[in-house]
Amino acid sequence: MTTTLHGKRSTSASGTNTAVVTHGTIALRNLEAQIEGLEPNSTPVLSRVEERVWLIDLLALRGSILSSIADYERALELAHLLVRDAPTEAAAFLARARTHAVFHRFRDALDDLDVAERLGADTESVDRERAAVFQGLGRYEEASAIREEDARRCPSFESLGALSTLCAELGDTERAERLHAESVRRYRGVSPLPLATLDFQLGVMWMHEGQLERARDHLGAACRYVPAYALAQGHFAEVEAELCHFDLAIALLIPLAATSDDPDYAAQLARICADAGYPDDARYWRERAAARYDELIAVHPEAFADHAAEFWLAAGSDPRKALPLARMNLEIRKTPRACSLLSRAIAADEAAGAWCVAQPQPSQSATSAANERNMQ
Amino acid sequence: MSDHFSGPRALADPAADLTDLYAFPAPHNPQRLVVVMDVFGKAGPGAVFSDAVIYRFRFRRARIAATGPGAAFGVDPDEVGFDITFDVPGGDGTTLQRGRCRVPGGETVSFSTNDDRGGTGRGVRVFAGQRSEPFFLDVHTILESAETRKLAFKKVGSDTLYGTNVLSIVLELEWAELLGGGPIFAIVCETLRKGPRPVRIERLGRPEIKNVSMSFKTFDQVNRDLEIRDLYNSEDAFALLPDYVSAYRARLNANLSFWDSLDGKTDWPLDEGGNHPLTRLLLADFLVIDASKPFQETSYFEIERAMLADRPHASPGGRWLNEDVMDSIFTLYINGGNGPRINDGIDAPIAWSSNVFPYLAPPNPPKGQGS
Numbered sequence: 001m002t003t004t005l006h007g008k009r010s011t012s013a014s015g016t017n018t019a020v021v022t023h024g025t026i027a028l029r030n031l032e033a034q035i036e037g038l039e040p041n042s043t044p045v046l047s048r049v050e051e052r053v054w055l056i057d058l059l060a061l062r063g064s065i066l067s068s069i070a071d072y073e074r075a076l077e078l079a080h081l082l083v084r085d086a087p088t089e090a091a092a093f094l095a096r097a098r099t100h101a102v103f104h105r106f107r108d109a110l111d112d113l114d115v116a117e118r119l120g121a122d123t124e125s126v127d128r129e130r131a132a133v134f135q136g137l138g139r140y141e142e143a144s145a146i147r148e149e150d151a152r153r154c155p156s157f158e159s160l161g162a163l164s165t166l167c168a169e170l171g172d173t174e175r176a177e178r179l180h181a182e183s184v185r186r187y188r189g190v191s192p193l194p195l196a197t198l199d200f201q202l203g204v205m206w207m208h209e210g211q212l213e214r215a216r217d218h219l220g221a222a223c224r225y226v227p228a229y230a231l232a233q234g235h236f237a238e239v240e241a242e243l244c245h246f247d248l249a250i251a252l253l254i255p256l257a258a259t260s261d262d263p264d265y266a267a268q269l270a271r272i273c274a275d276a277g278y279p280d281d282a283r284y285w286r287e288r289a290a291a292r293y294d295e296l297i298a299v300h301p302e303a304f305a306d307h308a309a310e311f312w313l314a315a316g317s318d319p320r321k322a323l324p325l326a327r328m329n330l331e332i333r334k335t336p337r338a339c340s341l342l343s344r345a346i347a348a349d350e351a352a353g354a355w356c357v358a359q360p361q362p363s364q365s366a367t368s369a370a371n372e373r374n375m376q
Numbered sequence: 377m378s379d380h381f382s383g384p385r386a387l388a389d390p391a392a393d394l395t396d397l398y399a400f401p402a403p404h405n406p407q408r409l410v411v412v413m414d415v416f417g418k419a420g421p422g423a424v425f426s427d428a429v430i431y432r433f434r435f436r437r438a439r440i441a442a443t444g445p446g447a448a449f450g451v452d453p454d455e456v457g458f459d460i461t462f463d464v465p466g467g468d469g470t471t472l473q474r475g476r477c478r479v480p481g482g483e484t485v486s487f488s489t490n491d492d493r494g495g496t497g498r499g500v501r502v503f504a505g506q507r508s509e510p511f512f513l514d515v516h517t518i519l520e521s522a523e524t525r526k527l528a529f530k531k532v533g534s535d536t537l538y539g540t541n542v543l544s545i546v547l548e549l550e551w552a553e554l555l556g557g558g559p560i561f562a563i564v565c566e567t568l569r570k571g572p573r574p575v576r577i578e579r580l581g582r583p584e585i586k587n588v589s590m591s592f593k594t595f596d597q598v599n600r601d602l603e604i605r606d607l608y609n610s611e612d613a614f615a616l617l618p619d620y621v622s623a624y625r626a627r628l629n630a631n632l633s634f635w636d637s638l639d640g641k642t643d644w645p646l647d648e649g650g651n652h653p654l655t656r657l658l659l660a661d662f663l664v665i666d667a668s669k670p671f672q673e674t675s676y677f678e679i680e681r682a683m684l685a686d687r688p689h690a691s692p693g694g695r696w697l698n699e700d701v702m703d704s705i706f707t708l709y710i711n712g713g714n715g716p717r718i719n720d721g722i723d724a725p726i727a728w729s730s731n732v733f734p735y736l737a738p739p740n741p742p743k744g745q746g747s
Contacts, residue, residue: 020570022389022426023464029422034390036420037540040743048515048536122601190428190569190577191389 019184021192024226028065031193034058052082053095060102065193067230067262069296075099083112090121094129101133104302104332109133124150128162135166138335144170151179157187161198168205176205196225200232207239208337215239230256234265241268246276257285263292264307270315286315297325305329309341319348390416391426392567394580395542396511399563399663399694402548403671403731409551410735412697413565413580414542419506421742423543424471425462425489429577430568431545433458435555436614438562438664440683445653447683449660451562451614456480456555460504460545461570462489477502477547480554492734499550503734507544509537510697510736511583512725522592527638527710533721541739548733551667559668560679563694564613564661578609581662583676583701589658589709590627595634598626613661621659628655635709643712653684654708665694671731672696676704681713697729697736 022030038047038055047055056075063071079096086092097112110133117126127146134143147166151159164179180202184195203218216239222232234256241249249272257265266289273282293308293316306329312322326345330338395417402408411433416423425431434457441450463474477485479500487495490505514533521528551558564581568574586605593600604627607620616624632652636644644653657680664679666689675691676699682689695701706718727737 020428022391022428025467026391026424026426026464027389029424029465030389030391030416030426033416033420033423034418036422036742037418048519188569188575188577189389190392190426 019187019195020190021195021225022190024192024196024224024228027192028226028228031058031062031065035062049082049086049089049091052078052086053091056082056095056099060099061193063102064197064231065226065229067234067256067260067264069261072099072102076103088119090116090119093119094121094125097129097133101129101136102303103300104136104305106133106137106332131162131166135169136333138333138338140166140170155182155186157183157189157194160186161194164198165201168201171205171209173205173209173211176202192225196222196229196232199225200229200235203232203235203239207235212239212242216243230260230262230265234268237272238268241272241275246272250276250278250281257288261292263289263296263311266292267307267311267315274315282315286317290316301325301328302332305332306338306341309345313341313344313348319345319352323349389426389429389577390419391424391543392429392569392577393417394565394567394578396583397563397565397580397663397695398510398697399561399665400675400696401665401667401669401671401692401694406667406670407550407552408548409555409561409665409667410546410548411563411565412547412735413545414509414511415545415567416543417509417537418540419543421506421541421739422469422471423506423541424465424473425475425504425543427462427464428570429461430566430570430574431460432566432568433460433547434564434566434614436562436662437555437557438560440560440679443683443686445647445684447657447680449562449657449664451660451662455614458500458547458549460502460547462504471506473504475502475504494546494734499553501548501733503544503546505544505734506541506739507734507736508725508727508738508740509540509542510725510729512537512700512722513702514720514722517720518588521638522594522634525634525638527718529706529719530721531719535722535725537725539726539740539743544734544736546734546736560664560666562614562660562662562664564663576610576612579611579613579661581613582658583695584705585658585661588705589631590624592631592634595630596627597630599623602627616659624659625651625655628652628658632658632709635706636712638710639715641711643710643714657684663694666692669693674699674704676701677708681708698725700724 035055035058038051056078059071059075062068063075076099079099082092083096093112093116097109097116100109100112113126113129117123128150131143131146143166147163151163160179160183164176164183167176167179180198183198187195199218199222203215203222206215206218216236219232219236219239222229223236233252237249237252250269253265253269257269266285270282270286270289273285289311293304293311296304297308305325309322309325309329312318323345326342330342392415394413394415396414398412400410402410413431413433434455436455437452439450442448459478461476465471465473473489475487475489479485479497483497485495485497485500485502487502487504494501494503512535515536517528517530517533555561564579566579567577569577586608590604602623604623608624611617629650629652632644632654636642646652666679669692672691673696675693676695678691679689679693700723702720703717706720707713710718726740729735729737
């Protein structure tokens, strides 16, 4: 049985949220309308720092919903311009720190946060941003100290949701669910975007735990909140593939892979097509993903090292390319997932090396093809 | 867009973010009263109303309860409300929405957005859709004035909202029939989250209370670190909870005194309790209109100024779309009308509103596409 993605009313996976929220289509359309309304004014002459920060955050938000790397890049570009134009404004550095973190430039993000604090940003705001960076870096104790204190001092939708997300990443599933429910209970807004984001995080948590039905519930809820939530749709498709619902997974992924500038969807599609016995399709999407990963690694190596390494280990079938990326990823962030990725990359690289030693030296493309067969 | 960005929570959904309220007698029909609620400042062309929000106008009969330094309104406990709601637009990328206005007595007036004719019912006409932003101001010089503690207005300012659009709801109604008497009414608009128990998201009455009058924290010695506006937004305009009134009062006293100081003299001496003479009237945060008076171009706060001066008012009060309300507010706050009119350097919006329904000018083309 499969879960329908596009229900009418927005309800969280746990069924605890009965709040009426704006239809996801309207929310996304209005997010775009906000960006369209602010973007032409994104200059120091026409716009206040507050509005420029807002535009940067809106672009990053749209990037996260639609998996639009172009939006993330535009946000970073605007953040650099804002810091240039307003070098004494703490808000400018806070905004740039957030966009640096999106691109996994955690060191730069922490530096910007230090500057923001020196420029007078209030410590609590800066610490909340630091917690997000620490989480990205795998410095969970520091992140946890800030999140716990924030939630204790001011138990709000935002603080409890952030703590739920941290618990999810740490694998504390029971607490993550409990905090999620409590966070949603406190939500007073009408935008579905924050609720969708929270459900997405829990969906990913259950995926990592191997609890696919629960993952599907949360990811399905996220998609019901915002039908165009690409990241949630992509993960939902992954879960369906894990449950051997290959055709549904492929149907969900094709429009994402065809339109997104994020190669993750093409990478997933390549893997699932291969698993489902569609080698020609798998090859097509693999080449498409490979080309895009190469482009992105050239410009944003920190941001895409982990996903590119995952790709080269799986559908990309080139462990030699995966290994340096996995190493780079672990240098950037000391998370359990980064360690696991490197271990797998080393193992795959050694296996590929052993296989190569035993064979006459073929051309590189032949090696890839052979690796692909081997992987399959 | 006098109330835009008026609190962190309101930013979460722009379609629930109130920017302005206007109220004026219909220019060609004194039997009718017009109220306008604007949301979604700087709206891009694709902006639409939320299907999860109730857009509400609330009317209460009001009277002048006291004049002179203790000027105050008396407001009836009973009220008349108009709730406007919207459907989800079609799936073809259109911004067209079906809307409904629930009129007291149970009638529902249906309409389509962006239809200049609006929808009509008994004694009521409703329009909703994207229009040119009628409000105009130079935010940069306001912020600079607060930062430097000197008036920073230029002879020719820069309109922060030039060429931008808002989502507007225009309600024109037979006031004597639908509002049950009058002729003085207190009016607020609200956005509420739908549900069995609707939750207020924002409320709005007078222009620039939450921003120009309340947002600056630096002058407030009582609650310097408090972001007061979300709290303020969640309150019932006609029944402030006693718990936080002193916080609002302290903020207004401090900020109004700051504005008063900018011309180097004190036009609004504080009373023995440290209260600014305008604080009480401004905390009655609703537009007050006398529907029996004929339409006037400039009338904001005229009723209140007459009350303070202990004389009869001469205008309908309320707020007309084309009024340079920032100049009116700055003149009121800075010299109390005891000096020349304060000019912030912006004297007009990109397009004037007309005096026929739906009053507000059509939306401006997106920037970069010419006009």
